[in-house]
Each structure stands twice: as structure tokens, then as C-alpha cells.
Amino acid sequence: MYADGEEPDYRFSLANERTLLAWLRTALALLAAGVAVDTIDLAMAAAAQTALAAGLVVLALLCAGASWWRWARAERAIRRREPLPASGLGLVLAVGVVLAGALVLVVVLAGGVGTS
Amino acid sequence: MTAPAVDPDPGTARSRTVLAWQRTALSVAAGTLLLVRLGYDELGPGVLVGLLGLPLAAWVLVHGTRARATAPGLAGALLALAVTALCLTELLVLVDPS
Numbered sequence: 001m002y003a004d005g006e007e008p009d010y011r012f013s014l015a016n017e018r019t020l021l022a023w024l025r026t027a028l029a030l031l032a033a034g035v036a037v038d039t040i041d042l043a044m045a046a047a048a049q050t051a052l053a054a055g056l057v058v059l060a061l062l063c064a065g066a067s068w069w070r071w072a073r074a075e076r077a078i079r080r081r082e083p084l085p086a087s088g089l090g091l092v093l094a095v096g097v098v099l100a101g102a103l104v105l106v107v108v109l110a111g112g113v114g115t116s
Numbered sequence: 117m118t119a120p121a122v123d124p125d126p127g128t129a130r131s132r133t134v135l136a137w138q139r140t141a142l143s144v145a146a147g148t149l150l151l152v153r154l155g156y157d158e159l160g161p162g163v164l165v166g167l168l169g170l171p172l173a174a175w176v177l178v179h180g181t182r183a184r185a186t187a188p189g190l191a192g193a194l195l196a197l198a199v200t201a202l203c204l205t206e207l208l209v210l211v212d213p214s
Contacts, residue, residue, distance in 0.1 A: 011129040017188050018133055021140040027199050028147045035154060035206055050210055057206050064199040071188070 005079025016074050023067030026093070030060035037104065043111020052100060059096045062089065137180045137191070144198050145173035151202050158209045166205060169198050 034056035042049055066089045073085045148169030155163035172194055180191030188195075 014129045014133045017192070018136040020188055020192060021136045021195075024195055024199050025140055025143050027203070028143045031147060031199070031203055031206060032150065034210075035150065038206075038210060039154065054207060054210050057203050057210065061200060061203040061207075064196055064203060068193070068196050071192075 005076070005081070008078045012078050013075065016071055016078065019074070020067050020071040023063050023070065027060040027063035027067065030056050030063060030097075033100070034060065037100075042104070042107050044107045052103060055096070056100055059093065063093065138177060140195060141173045141177040141180065144176070144195060144202075145170055147202050148173065148198070151205055155205055155209050158212055163205070166201075169202070172198055 034053045037049060037056060038053040044052075066087070070085075070087055070089070076082075077084050148166060152163055152166045152169075155166065176191045176195055180188070180195075
């Protein structure tokens, strides 16, 4: 990749690098949310709770994997002075987090919370 | 995508990037401790191999913050791998039938 295009303004490369790190921290936060859903005793079927936790962890995996790919695509676009590539991952993430949060909210309001 | 001729914000991009590396390395360390602690109950002492994430985070904290041309490099790749490994560990805990 570094043989392609020309050397960009270093601030753009640093911003791209910070974006990669931010995506990795987002993945860790989603992982922590999945662990929390797994550990806390919610008033929902055990299979559903495991599925919700697994869904959050899968989202975390997607973020971790996509972070690197996005960094590479953005770096290439910056070096070639092309428009930055669009990404649907932000939308997937937003929808996933809203759905998971809404589900937990409904369960907590309906049935209460304990710890296992 | 052109930058102004005179940099209006000298130096802060590098320090913001250093801080981002520190935040990320610390988050990975915290995630490693959390998962090893929780995974120990379910998966047994084998999960202690996950503590490798701690020296990794320490190395990234020291090495990843140095300004260099070909960022994010090995440190970034290792962080992404560590996060992936943590996620896979948790999936293992979730699907473990015992």
C-alpha cells in the first residue's frame, strides 16, 4: 500500500489511525455488553439471553475485523486523493445496539433484574 | 483534500493519537482481565493463557505510541487480533453447554 499514491498530510494518516483505534474500542465495549447480558440474570428465557449476548459479541467481532479493512481502504483513498469509501457498518452497528438496548429495556421493565 | 499551507493546530494531532493508543491499550488490558476472570469459572484454568493479553497491552502502550511513518503497523494488528481473540473466547463461554 505504501508504494501507491503519494505521501498524504500526516494529520490525515493520524486521523485514520485514531479511527482504527476507536473502532477497536467500540468492539471491546460491545464485547463487554455481551458479557454483561450473559452474566446478569434477566427475566427472559435462557436461550434468548444467550442469543442476545452472542449477537452482541458477533457485532464486536464484526467491528474488530472491519476496523482494519476500513483503515486500509481509507488510507489508500487518502494517498490517491480519492473520496473516502462509504461504510454500512455504522448503520448495522446503530441498528444492532438500538435493538439490543430496546430488548433489554423491555425485559427489565417487565420482569426485573437480579445477578447470577 | 488539501491542507492549509500553515498548520493552524501544530502538534496536537500527534498527542491525540498517542492518547488514543493509550486508551485502546488500557481497554484491551481491562477486557482481558474481565474475560479471564469470567472465563475461569466456565472454562477452567486453561483460560489463563488469555493473560497473554496483558503483556501485549503493555507492549502496545510502550511501542505503539511512538510516532512513525508506517502506522498502525504491528501494534495495530496485534490489538485487532487480541480483540478478536477476546470475542472468540466469550463466544466459547456462551456456547459451552456445561
